[in-house]
Amino acid sequence: MQMKLETPLKLKHIQIKNRLVMAPMCMYQSDDTGVVKPFHEAHYYMHALGGIGLVMVEATAISKHGRISVNDLGIWSDDHIQGLKVISERIKEAGSTSCIQINHAGRKSVGQYPFAPSQIKMDGKDELPKAMSLLDIKETISDFQKAAIRANEAGFDMVEIHAAHGYLISQFMSSLSNQRDDHYGVKHQFLKDVIEAIYQVWPLHKSISIRISGTEYHPDGFDIDDVIKILKACDLSRIDLIHISSGGNIRPNIVTLASGYQLPLARKIKHELSIKTIGGGLLSNHEEGEEALQHDDCDMVFYGRLLLRDPFYFLRHIEKFEFPKPYQRGKLLKEKS
Numbered sequence: 001m002q003m004k005l006e007t008p009l010k011l012k013h014i015q016i017k018n019r020l021v022m023a024p025m026c027m028y029q030s031d032d033t034g035v036v037k038p039f040h041e042a043h044y045y046m047h048a049l050g051g052i053g054l055v056m057v058e059a060t061a062i063s064k065h066g067r068i069s070v071n072d073l074g075i076w077s078d079d080h081i082q083g084l085k086v087i088s089e090r091i092k093e094a095g096s097t098s099c100i101q102i103n104h105a106g107r108k109s110v111g112q113y114p115f116a117p118s119q120i121k122m123d124g125k126d127e128l129p130k131a132m133s134l135l136d137i138k139e140t141i142s143d144f145q146k147a148a149i150r151a152n153e154a155g156f157d158m159v160e161i162h163a164a165h166g167y168l169i170s171q172f173m174s175s176l177s178n179q180r181d182d183h184y185g186v187k188h189q190f191l192k193d194v195i196e197a198i199y200q201v202w203p204l205h206k207s208i209s210i211r212i213s214g215t216e217y218h219p220d221g222f223d224i225d226d227v228i229k230i231l232k233a234c235d236l237s238r239i240d241l242i243h244i245s246s247g248g249n250i251r252p253n254i255v256t257l258a259s260g261y262q263l264p265l266a267r268k269i270k271h272e273l274s275i276k277t278i279g280g281g282l283l284s285n286h287e288e289g290e291e292a293l294q295h296d297d298c299d300m301v302f303y304g305r306l307l308l309r310d311p312f313y314f315l316r317h318i319e320k321f322e323f324p325k326p327y328q329r330g331k332l333l334k335e336k337s
């Protein structure tokens with residue numbers, strides 16, 4: 001069967017109506033409380049109305065001290081559940097699958113005293129992080145677990161563990177940021193423990209994704225073979241999707257950016273681990289996504305900035321997609337290509 005963006009995807013327990021993923025993207029529209037604002041309700045609803053099969057809510061902080069910015073969404077308190085529930089319900093009402101990405105930013109956290117696997121800062125202008133004690137590690141794994149409990153209570157179909165972009169989990173995976181000489185100096189250990197903590201609380205009928213950087217673009221950092229080793233050391237039995245991005249643990253990332261530059265990473269993980277992947281990066285039209293599926297680089301395709309500039313792009317470009325009823329009079333058939 002020739003895979004197309006509109007082809008549904010069956011995961012272990014749920015079916016997604018098509019192969020399109022809205023990439024998680026921080027919108028920095030909350031405030032110090034981390035609660036959902038009317039903007040978030042409208043934003044995620046709109047993208048679901050735009051036909052996206054899997055709508056991912058942005059990196060949401062599992063701890064007040066683990067935020068990327070003071071305007072991040074939060075999931076560190078039960079007070080966040082109600083607002084997040086409105087988002088998941090709207091996504092589902094529009095016929096899409098809802099996912100929330102949970103994150104701790106580690107040494108990239110905002111605030112005066114960030115913590116990290118080791119006392120190594122990213123670069124000159126950053127705060128020197130505190131090296132995490134074993135108690136900090138235990139509490140942070142428990143914060144990931146509590147975030148997953150809240151994500152379930154908020155009604156999400158899928159939770160995504162953010163292990164990419166140089167945030168806390170990927171800091172543990174990298175020699176650039178993890179030089180511990182204890183148990184957690186083993187590069188897969190923290191990710192493995194977070195996954196297992198989430199398995200204890202996440203319902204069996206729901207899905208789990210992991211977002212991972214496939215390489216750090218640095219000779220002393222991890223590359224795709226290291227990432228595959230790390231993933232192989234973890235229990236992936238309940239993981240539905242590995243969502244592949246790259247970089248983020250050093251500034252600047254030295255990489256030549258071109259459409260689909262991360263797809264070979266997705267392809268390697270898909271085939272070496274026999275697992276479904278989400279691939280993408282710098283894709284600027286539907287044809288490029290379709291090519292990635294046909295080339296078997298990935299099972300789903302993520303789009304980020306294309307959707308920010310044009311939330312209804314896919315309604316206009318994929319013939320099979322139905323405009324939401326109230327919008328049907330706006331449909332211009334000649335726009336479909």
Ligand SMILES: Cc1cc2nc3c(=O)[nH]c(=O)nc-3n(C[C@H](O)[C@H](O)[C@H](O)COP(=O)(O)O)c2cc1C
Nearest residue numbers: 023024025026058059245281282283303304305306
């Ligand atoms: C405004 C913005 C916010 C982002 N926030 C996140 C985030 O919360 N979590 C994440 O994993 N990636 C984040 N990313 C990265 C995107 O998910 C995506 O990988 C990146 O934009 C490349 O895809 P694109 O070329 O299709 O935009 C962000 C990107 C942008 C532009």
